[in-house]
Amino acid sequence: MIQRRDLLTWGSMAGASSLAPRRANAQLCAHEPLAFPGSPRTTPWLSTLPIPPLIQPVQRLDPAPVPGNHQRYSEFEPKLFYDVNVQAITHRFHPELPPTPIWGYGGMVPGPTFHARYGEPVLVRFRNSLPASHVGFGLPSIATHLHNGHTASESDGYPSDFADPGHFRDHHYANRPAGDDPAEIMSTLWYHDHREDFTAQNVVRGLTGFYLLFDDLDTGNERDTNPKAFRLPAGAYDVPLIFHDRAFNADGTMAYDVFNTAGILGDRYTVNNAIQPRFEVARRKYRFRLLNGGPSRFYHFALSNGERMVQLSNDGNMLPHPIAVSGVTLSPAERADVIIDFSNARRGDQIFLLNQLEQTAGEGPTGHLMLPGDPVLRFDVASNDTADPSRIPETLRPLPRIDMREVKQERLWKFDYLNSNWLVNGKLFDTARIDAMIKRGSAEVWTFRNEGTTWSHPIHIHFEEFQILEFNGRRPGPGDVNRARKDTVRLGPNDEIKIFMRFRDFLGRYVMHCHNVLHEDHSMMIRWDVVP
Numbered sequence: 001m002i003q004r005r006d007l008l009t010w011g012s013m014a015g016a017s018s019l020a021p022r023r024a025n026a027q028l029c030a031h032e033p034l035a036f037p038g039s040p041r042t043t044p045w046l047s048t049l050p051i052p053p054l055i056q057p058v059q060r061l062d063p064a065p066v067p068g069n070h071q072r073y074s075e076f077e078p079k080l081f082y083d084v085n086v087q088a089i090t091h092r093f094h095p096e097l098p099p100t101p102i103w104g105y106g107g108m109v110p111g112p113t114f115h116a117r118y119g120e121p122v123l124v125r126f127r128n129s130l131p132a133s134h135v136g137f138g139l140p141s142i143a144t145h146l147h148n149g150h151t152a153s154e155s156d157g158y159p160s161d162f163a164d165p166g167h168f169r170d171h172h173y174a175n176r177p178a179g180d181d182p183a184e185i186m187s188t189l190w191y192h193d194h195r196e197d198f199t200a201q202n203v204v205r206g207l208t209g210f211y212l213l214f215d216d217l218d219t220g221n222e223r224d225t226n227p228k229a230f231r232l233p234a235g236a237y238d239v240p241l242i243f244h245d246r247a248f249n250a251d252g253t254m255a256y257d258v259f260n261t262a263g264i265l266g267d268r269y270t271v272n273n274a275i276q277p278r279f280e281v282a283r284r285k286y287r288f289r290l291l292n293g294g295p296s297r298f299y300h301f302a303l304s305n306g307e308r309m310v311q312l313s314n315d316g317n318m319l320p321h322p323i324a325v326s327g328v329t330l331s332p333a334e335r336a337d338v339i340i341d342f343s344n345a346r347r348g349d350q351i352f353l354l355n356q357l358e359q360t361a362g363e364g365p366t367g368h369l370m371l372p373g374d375p376v377l378r379f380d381v382a383s384n385d386t387a388d389p390s391r392i393p394e395t396l397r398p399l400p401r402i403d404m405r406e407v408k409q410e411r412l413w414k415f416d417y418l419n420s421n422w423l424v425n426g427k428l429f430d431t432a433r434i435d436a437m438i439k440r441g442s443a444e445v446w447t448f449r450n451e452g453t454t455w456s457h458p459i460h461i462h463f464e465e466f467q468i469l470e471f472n473g474r475r476p477g478p479g480d481v482n483r484a485r486k487d488t489v490r491l492g493p494n495d496e497i498k499i500f501m502r503f504r505d506f507l508g509r510y511v512m513h514c515h516n517v518l519h520e521d522h523s524m525m526i527r528w529d530v531v532p
């Protein structure tokens with residue numbers, strides 16, 4: 001008999017599709033009710049998948065940026081400047097729903113996608129043009145975090161570094177690997193709001209976007225003639241997908257429960273902020289960048305035709321080698337780049353991307369798989385064939401070495417709940433209290449322990465990636481997708497995870513927090529500082 005706990009541990013999801021169906025009556029083409037009942041009816045597959053446009057740089061920023069506000073500015077002098085105006089607009093999540101008020105970077109949801117390159121530092125100005133008189137959920141005050149950029153503290157979107165309406169904040173992204181180590185190069189990042197106490201509301205209001213990094217191996221060119229280039233599917237075949245579950249009021253406006261401090265589950269799945277869209281695909285390979293945008297739902301993604309996907313990365317980090325998987329589990333903020341190959345599909349086939357992970361209101365995922373699962377996105381296999389010069393390399397990026405002699409400090413972080421608050425080591429977050437002082441140039445071992453019994457906490461550390469030393473006493477083995485660099489790790493009930501990380505390059509304050517953003521806001525977060 002399969003125990004519930006077994007399903008919550010890493011790696012076991014891969015074989016879990018052989019479980020007996022829990023909901024044998026689930027219909028792939030019908031609307032599946034989720035945990036937040038009451039959204040108006042929507043017909044699935046009416047919308048085509050929206051693809052956020054690429055952001056374009058501007059010639060100059062006015063007023064000019066102040067180099068003295070940034071660490072190592074002249075060393076990583078920005079080559080490109082971007083101006084992102086954060087605006088209140090309306091958006092249609094579905095053709096059968098009326099436009100509803102949202103906030104968008106550049107006035108769109110998701111915000112525009114960055115294509116950034118290593119060795120090409122950029123400066124991004126986020127301007128707050130939100131209405132100061134806003135009514136409803138969300139606070140018109142922004143702190144933008146590039147998750148998980150290797151970013152100087154003052155550009156990292158520290159929760160109290162916010163800009164109110166009429167103000168802006170400049171973010172300097174060096175686009176330089178941690179410790180100048182090529183093994184630390186990242187690929188799929190995203191930017192989102194991190195305003196103290198209001199991250200959940202502002203993210204649900206729409207403040208998210210993709211930031212994709214390229215380098216000499218992952219070049220974004222599938223016809224690259226450099227023999228070392230990965231030549232992964234690129235251009236129109238490299239598709240970012242952000243998943244949310246949302247709820248709507250009877251009048252079609254977005255719903256939110258400001259009194260919920262545990263976790264909000266919507267009854268409509270959106271992909272790139274369209275409810276259950278369809279996407280026409282050619283019979284070839286695609287790179288999909290899967291991102292769980294939250295706020296609180298966990299997913300296990302699988303394909304309705306039973307085909308496997310090839311997982312390239314875990315969070316923003318390439319694996320040492322690609323791994324064929326039957327499904328991908330993502331907690332809020334986790335990412336996975338996967339290859340889906342449609343070359344064996346028949347013209348006219350409809351293939352569904354399914355969420356199979358069961359989660360009920362007020363709790364984390366149960367660990368049970370719903371079979372066949374909730375259809376989230378429909379792939380329509382097109383009638384015309386397209387050339388496919390892309391490939392899946394055998395080797396991606398080696399893992400950075402772990403040298404335990406560099407470890408100067410071990411720390412234990414206990415995650416628990418008391419009286420509507422979510423605590424770390426028994427404390428609420430305080431922007432002014434330093435919970436860990438870390439010497440630059442050192443490494444540390446941290447242990448995360450979940451002392452709760454119902455919620456899984458996706459624990460996210462800013463700035464530096466970590467590697468899992470032990471998951472409940474067991475080291476991830478070769479072929480395990482969690483033998484990887486990570487920036488967010490799912491800490492299930494009673495789980496204990498031990499990680500290794502280095503602290504390099506920049507000084508200042510950062511945070512570690514639960515990325516169920518309702519827990520983050522109430523107030524499961526700590527401050528840690530890198531000091532000389």
Ligand SMILES: [Cu+2]
Binds near residue numbers: 422457458514515519
């Ligand atoms: Cu949590």
